[in-house]
Amino acid sequence: MPKKPPELSALEVKRLTRPGLHAVGGVAGLFLAVSDGGARSWILRYSTPEVRYSQKGNAYYARRDLGLGGFPDVTLAQAREKGRELREKIRQGIDPAEERRAAREAWRVGLAKKISFEQAARKAHAAKESEFRNAKHRKDWISSLERHALPVIGSLPVAEIELPHILKVLDPIWRERTETATRVRQRLESVLAWATVSGYRSGENPARWDGNLKEVLPAPNKIRKVRHHRALPWQEVPEFMQALRKREGMASLALQFAILTAARSGEVRGAQWDEIDTQGRIWTVPADRIKAGKQHRVPLSDDALVVLEAVPRMEGSNHIFTAPRGGALSDMTLAAVLKRMKVDATVHGFRSSFKDWARNRTAYPDEVSELALAHVNSDATRAAYARDELLPQRQRLMADWARFCCEGLPGGDVVGIREG
Known part of the structure; x- marks a missing residue:
């Protein structure tokens, strides 16, 4: 049976400055983590309540380290109180890390419902400011979305944009104005990628070409009509x-x-x-x-x-x-x-x-x-x-x-x- 660590006092915890994990006692698996740079934070180390199986069929419980906040912002007493609450959840079969992840996802979904595709497009456009070659390129980028995408999907929550919405934008112009449609698709993909990394949506990018739109739209080089500018000999x-x-x-x-x-x-x-x-x-x-x-x-x-x-x-x-x-x-x-x-x-x-x-x-x-x-x-x-x-x-x-x-x-x- 593992040796139970002694319960350290607040003063003893304050004196812990050597880099590494220090058991502080009072709650099983409660540690003070000290980084090489001297930053200190609380960690609860525990085994997941759900049994898992290896490729060989052996049962095991995954070990996890859950952060409880920094020290001294979170005191020893507060860390022990948090630790006891989490240990009770684990005893009830609840994995605190999964619960926290689900809460973050619910928050993200709630946040995403507050931003429309048009808002995301304008924020993504502003974020790309330094990438534009010149003023014309900057204007063309957002203007193409204003003409072809915003009237169709601009008011929809960016989190809810799916493949059918993208096709609704592209279908009317894909065969007749292929070059324009190709640029619009790239910009749709860029906006949705920005929304994903900004926490406004999750999952696959429905404007992606490879393995996605490529399967339902003809390749641009197969339908693009090459129109040279008429020239005088x-x-x-x-x-x-x-x-x-x-x-x-x-x-x-x-x-x-x-x-x-x-x-x-x-x-x-x-x-x-x-x-x-x-x-x-x-x-x-x-x-x-x-x-x-x-x-x-x-x-x-x-x-x-x-x-x-x-x-x-x-x-x-x-x-x-x-x-x-x-x-x-x-x-x-x-x-x-x-x-x-x-x-x-x-x-x-x-x-x-x-x-x-x-x-x-x-x-x-x-x-x-x-x-x-x-x-x-x-x-x-x-x-x-x-x-x-x-x-x-x-x-x-x-x-x-x-x-x-x-x-x-x-x-x-x-x-x-x-x-x-």
Whole structure:
């Protein structure tokens, strides 16, 4: 029979400072645990009331250590009182650790019922603040859920979201807008993962793809329709530029500038005068307007500078290409120019025209035109090669591109804005 430890006094317990477990007596299995760092806490060591069996069929009782609080916040007398209460429960067949776990789970379920999926989505969005590439990415993340998920499941308790709810969100867009639906699914999974680690739900993540949605939805790569931006064949760009330069208006100038710089529509429409270094012949596009999320420097050819010279500055506005009532041009303005000219191409498609021209008509390494397009490099060797931005090579490339685009055009032959 195990030797019964002596009952220590409060003063004796206070003097226990050596790291380890110290039996204090008074209640079977009551110990004062002292950590290497000197922290002290109470532990009740006991065997579970329920018998268990090993793989060999041998019966045994599992040993457990249950924390009763720190010392001296919990006094010796209080620890013994708690210990006696728990020993009585064990005698009645109740496992205190399991009882405590069930109480925590009940508290968690009660807490979860107080937070909706929409609340969880906004909290998860705020928690990811530092992960977003730029302001656009941050806005798109929550906007996609506001459009597609919140009207369907936003008011439901996040703890109650199950697979049928996820399918109700994704089914209407999965086949028709697969790329968007894929992003929405990823964000649903992210919100529910946040809710789980934050204690608002438990169990499997119903927005998970592998072993879950993968079994009930077609794979995105099997149904995604690859839609390339319609591009004008590079051989036809000079003729198009001749026609474009004859058109008046800010949109025409913006489109010319977009073509000559091989920039995206949003980058051009948002261009500011203080981003232009005319002496250095560089346009510096800030990271928040670049898809890759990194500042991009664009060499300006003579023809690109001529376009800028034709743009009148609007008083009180830093925008280069301004709308009639001030501010930036809308995203449809440049596309409308192409529509009126009956050209079957998109503004973005001229970037493809530029790339095809560079591959077919020049000897520049592919890295140079890729950097000109501000494409993200995933290849480590290219990334190392591109560390200096290859500005001298890109300056020559953009000058050659402008020369090609403006073949047969007299220098400076740009139609500006007709005065009122």
